[in-house]
Amino acid sequence: MAVDYIYPDYEIIRDYDKCITCRVCERQCANEAHEYLPQENKMVCDNAKCVNCHRCVSLCPTRALKIVKSDHTFKENANWSGKSIKEVYKQAGSGGVLLSSMGNPENYPVYFDKILLNASQVTNPSIDPLREPMETRVFLGSKPTKIERDDKGRIIDNLSPNITLSMPIMFSAMSYGSISYNAHESLARAAQELGILYNTGEGGLHEDFYQYGKNTIVQVASGRFGVHKDYLNSGAAIEIKMGQGAKPGIGGHLPGTKIVGDVSKTRMIPEGFDAISPAPHHDIYSIEDLRQLVFSLKEATNYTKPVIVKIAAVHNVSAIASGIARSGADIIAIDGFRGGTGAAPTRIRDNVGIPIELALASVDKRLRDEGIRDNVSIVVGGSIRSSADIVKAVALGADCVYIGTSALLALGCHLCRSCQTGKCNWGIATQREDLVKRLNPNIGYKRLVNLLTAWQHEIKEMMGGMGINSIESLKGNRLMLRGVGLTEKELEILGIKYAGE
């Protein structure tokens, strides 16, 4: 193209007083933004290739590099932002749908940041988690509504299969294919060490990872990639993916370039073919149809594993959840509009779905009002950024949370949102061998264990402050929450009072 309408978003700033021309930046940039000029013994760079992933910045031994946002500007106005202008130029040039990665970055309210937690003072004692026992263990699955006894008065075991977690956190679905083998290994090993679960996503389960089965959720999604009997029986639970927070209402598309070697074998599709997951499950057009799949999967696994149904948080989420709770599913997973993705059409990611806080509050209320809350556990995802978000989510009614983006950040992800290029410099969202190698699972899994151990400590501290010694007592305990900067309607949906009330 003769005219390039777009100026690079980022500028690589090199401090030449610090640069020792070790060329690590050049070697580590898969986008080839850095170049060495041997005659001048000097490093130069091409800003247009930089995606701001910080690989070079983090590895530069003398801290000679930094990335700044370009201050180059269009003649913007309140209506036509630089971003909007740029997107028009891009589409006028390419004729294509805009693609993006990771979660919705737009300026919508983050309700977690407008909710505050309670603490005990004078009239009720707080608890010191370092001195007294504090329970963060949770059980996910359908709970019996009454105690049954046999004719001799002994309690009959009428529990349906439940999952036990050491803390109310699981790693959310990220497929082998969308992320690398080493990223999967890190998640699986961390889940095992922590006593929690990770999720295969819709990419099947690599044969090397069957050993982590007790800590695995195996997913069945609309493309049914990698699903077979052994796969279903290998995990601790089965998840039917109906939707994803980053792209509600649409399917998935893993480009053929990523369907290589083991990825193709694990997905059970030919090498080099695009893996297209349809938008709907073509056998599910109603709750009754969903019920059939739930029971097909239970039948296939001899009723030994709980079935999760994952949906995106959309407008009628509470009615949909009510249907799911009656479908025989044991757990409902709801993914908010901030939820991440390896690739989604930008317009969908940025404009479809609703905030997870509101979805969670309304689903929990609806199920309680209908007396079916105990039929299912609720798991929420879609941008859980810290332990405080988890405590707030549990108090709003969640049994557990899914974390995806936070887990990837722990592995080195810098949210450069270029997953769709397959050139992840951190070895996460790529299948290129030389790049995959950059994520050493021995280091990666420890970082995940560190993160969640720290979060567990913080959850205990916050619970202790509220005088609560068990996560079960916090669940749905909305009296522990107060809102700030919220309207009457928002408070009503969240089911919480305003600060000071």
Add this chain to the structure above:
Amino acid sequence: MKRVYVNEEWCLGCHLCEYHCAFANSGEKDMARALRNIKINPKIKIEQSGSISFAVSCRHCKEPLCVKGCITGALSKKDGIITIDKNKCISCYTCILCCPYGAISPSDDGAIQKCELCIKNSEGTPQCVKGCPNGAIVFEERGGEI
């Protein structure tokens, strides 16, 4: 005896170990000041072919051919570590020819140089290990002598 081992599987060929080695032995406080505008001559070197790479440095052998071959007694082994006495070295390079790993090289000041596990510089522990971003070089006890 703790030694430097290389996990070739995780080596990225980034060459950072070479720079950390050169810096550790430069005596300077600041890496940029120490290494700017010079061609480094590290004691650990990356060997690379295609997609395979790994760092090579002295193995501190059980039966060190370099020590045997040294004609002046400049190389000696004490507490499992082979060290060089630069005052005795006459730069005959016999050790360089003897070493089966190519772990010894000429230094910039005439004598030979080899990895001494950073015991002689201010760091005290191998800096290539500390500087490796991917756990490809480790300093650990694996039992026995090589």
